[in-house]
Amino acid sequence: MSARPAHAYSARGRDWVRSSVGLLIALALVLLASEGSLARAASATSDVLVTFTPDATVSEREAAVRAIGGVVDDEIKAIGVTRIALAGDPRAAAAALTHQRGVAAAEADGVVRLDFVPNDPLYLSDPYSGLGEWGLRIVKVDRAWDLTRGSPDVIVATVDTGVDANHPDLVGALLAPAQTLRNAGSSGCAISPVDDNSHGTHVAGIIAATANNGSGIAGVASGVKLLSIKALDCTGAGSLWDVASGITYAADHGARVVNVSIGTPDDSFTLQSAVEYAQNKGVLVVAAAGNCGTASSKCAQLNEPSYPAAYPGVLAVGATASDDRRAFFSTEAGFLSVVAPGERIVSTTPTYATWQSARGMTLNYGLMSGTSQAAPFVTGLAALILSADPKLTSVQVMNRIKATADDLGVPGFDTSYGAGRVNALRALSAPGGTYGAVYDTSRVPPTVPAGGILAATVKITNTSNFTWTANSAVRLAYHWNDSAGVATVWDGVRTPIPADIPINGSIDLPATVAAPKAPGRYTLRFDMVREGVTWFSGTGVRTGDVPMAVASAAAIGLGATYAPAVRTSSLVVGTQTLLAVTVTNTGTAPWGATGPQPVRLSYHWVAPGGAMVVWDGARVGLPSNVAPGSAATVQLPLVTPASPGVFLLRLDLVQEGVTWFSSQGVATTDLAFDVRAG
Template structure:
């Protein structure tokens, strides 16, 4: 049932062909899986329960469903020197495969025994890691075929870029559902061996992955596309300029077809990792991954790291959840993650965004090659030869093609440098500078190749509210007023954002009316774009959506509306939003007419007639964090014994120095010495809490007054001396203020000790805690599923955490479920 719904939802407008109770399922699937490979989410329980309480079911399923996997299959890596047969002797296995090219073993067993084996082997010291064999699926969001021209190339000045480079000599591996290598608009650019045969790979034909008896084994060694997704992706990246059909971004680059997905668009983690490694070993300069999901296992991580070590540029789709979380493998370090834009250079409604996003590229209404024969996509309504699709699956090969142009212009560039060149050529179309909605900006072919150019022609819609294509540019909703907005879902995949400030208990009433063929959807977000607070999608085409929300907490809320039916006609809409509440700014505070006398400092200080001399050196304590793994020693020098070891981000107190060494106090009160060069001193913010306060030259009232600060002034806190804080004023001067007169907000990475930091639990069976934010850092310890962590700070896609036993380190953010 899940497979059928995922295939059918790919066609805009098909929702109206099905019973009303399927609408919530369709709305959910379009967000999760449109145009990209995703782990399958929808369970049978979800489908059965969709008719009643659709909205609530959607929100629960967003958190609750698990990644689908091959029934009864497990992937395990044993540590060097381990005896796998001995470890496995107590289990009743149906089969075992040594995937030597991946360094892992695939186990086949009764699905009923799977959980027991996973938990047991996870605790075995001979096992490096163990995981289910996850399955990924391709599905698309095809569009109205009225846009026959390749707008994506014109918007990014492709002709100007092609005067500099066209991708000659660069090989792009399309790791996908295979490719129609005989397509007349692809065949000239397919990579060939010396004998003229296709230099490609079919992971389903490799008996190391799938024995001949395996139902997924394919007898054809060629990477023949039986789905259509891979052929479409290949044409975007590198279809030749041969006078036929379409032209790719890099029309002279070479395409290496690698098949890891079957005719249904399904492929498991072992096969995908195999394809990545094969491409890295067989000449690929660039790897395109138009698939993803909310998590990934060690096997794909290892494969990506391996390809990177071979100097391969890796580009991946950011995801099609429409939410503020970049999917994997795009979220992995070293992978260029790509969001999708529409014809008007706005963020497409289905595109994922969020921290870790690198660039945005055209991905809505993209015409490209399709197989010249019938495939599973043909059964879903796609034509032969050419067709339109939408998704970050389409945006990713656009950037892969751009990477080929960059490498053709300068083959010496390393992968990181290629990414920098691409980013430096982007057009800033969102908030100023890099942001979480568009990354560095919209990819531009000519600018990345050093051709001076302004942004290309942009399709203009007829919506007076534009530009409101991202949360930051959202149209402001007035407080305590019913407002009507007239807008248009134009161009295809357009989403319009609206924003308002609200207080607890405020009431929002929203209705969205559309044309006869449009199917409007309302979503409301709080500050967390990873999950909507509310989704309203209860009717089909022409249905007026209505919803209400009682605001749970103070903050800025965002309303997103879009047309589920994409390219269908009837794009004009009317949005009515009634905000009833108290979210008006508070009145200005009334100044206290009576100054506070010392020792709560005098608001009208009179300079001492005779300055009091400073009594000598002032003892000062400062908060600091270590910047690398560091030894704490018993004395100031490397000849002294090591007391303990601290890791990046650990916070300590510095209370003196001896030469190049600092005297420090640890969180457990132990004292020692550390090289000062290994420390980064933390600065906190202190807010004045009284009407007026004196800032003095030293930490007591016996020191001279150097300045006066007022209530709500913010000071930079440098350190502490007794009950006084050393602070830096706005003009750069430094002095001291009584600690009772300011409120301190801890610096990033410093736990205030009052449980104000968020808590979470680990989600995989085992997760590594490392010394730094990346898999290249040393593992401190491994923790089992459900381990509670306190999140102290974030660094990119990693979290700085503290465990219950006091251990501090880093863990990948995708492995933690926050409460």
């Protein structure tokens, strides 16, 4: 049975939120036992976690502790969280604390627990199943090893159930294991860094098992050093405090990457503070995205959020199967960063009996499935990248992993695969070559009028091995591909780089994009070009793809009529006059008067034979937003042609940076004027 989660309250103004009771390891173990699942458990502790305000006095802190009849038990000084032990209900105590002077936030400490996906007994009947380490091959780790196998100068930490420090495939990689587990509750588990569950040793092997030793398996980054931090007991349970302490311990002991194959649907300021502390110290936090991609009694809802994966700046990892499709259990979510192999993964397991081996898990090596297995693939890849280029920041490593992933599913980012399935060879080789670029297209609108002009801002990161100098031959361009993948526009408008962009530097670059004239579904593909030399994509650099709907005027809701108040049909050459025009919105989309793409009234001058004399006349803004069916009157400043004659004044609205209304089939209004010499 699933226990009802406890709650926490923050004096910072948040409403009641679900606490981290029921924190789940995002794991799917392959078990022989038919029950194979652990329900979420109620808190096994009577502790309260509290953050005091920066100006809280010693007396205010002591008074708050006395108010709930507690005793200060410990403190994570790095993130300013204090643990208070008490005999009563921690949820009620947390609520009471929020009314005390000097308290910023309080929550009941919670329990973390393993979460299992339904098991397939065939997994254990043939532990190697003919697939072997299929994940290494599909991610191209085996080919990336020609570039680096990992440096001992790079420390990777795991916050998990500990490790078998004497496993022959791990002994060469391990630093002295640590533990932050303080209380095993009533489980009867020992309090030590030893892995008495199996999960932590399995995760460790995926990252750093010794390669090329003639036995066992090979880890993704077998040359790095691994710091195992035990925060969960033999049943896979631990507290928020234990996990947060483990993350801060990793950050304080030299880890460049920390793997957290743990997830909870309940947001926690303690957990988030620990993540932010590590990030502020330059640590890349890699977390499992969760196993709620299918209906399950272990998930309160389908694709429920998972923390810390959903926190900003965390590299959230989903799972794929051997056919490169999303593993059925992998959570689909907007916070997903990338995916990696996570189904039927063979790795190291303890050489001695554990809680899991008593339930069918094999000794020495075994199979497990879950986003818990996918996350260490990505952690290992990050370690390889840092081994090759230790000067990279955690953000740069994360951007490189996402930029070089193989796009799966619909083009561009999607909630099933994130930026795609990681590709170790591309991540290690492309940025080290002459050309490299990462495109962030999140601010590009998904719809553009047919034949219109789109103003798009693209964030570009230079991952080449040279600086892009300002206004040089390196420029941003684009291609348009139709729904069949055929290029309808190969060489779009090229945008120069206005400032020097150093290696690993970034720029938000405004680009002008001309849309195809035929409506339909397209892919807008941004691509850097070194003029006269090569397109970056021609050297294997991934383009920045955006699925686009190229729509007709009717589809995007454009429509207008013009009612000018004409007082004379005669004008003087080269003079300016005001023309009152009432414009009515006959479409379905509102006209914005302000913002980056406002609607304005303009005009064109046309000669009697149809030749365009002036295309882009003066423009006047709307006095306010104009809703469909509404009208506005403006004073349009007319500048007459420079030579005498009879001309047509063609009234036309324009949405700045997007399109002229006439380009989308909206009828103009023409007025004839006799322009005479003065």
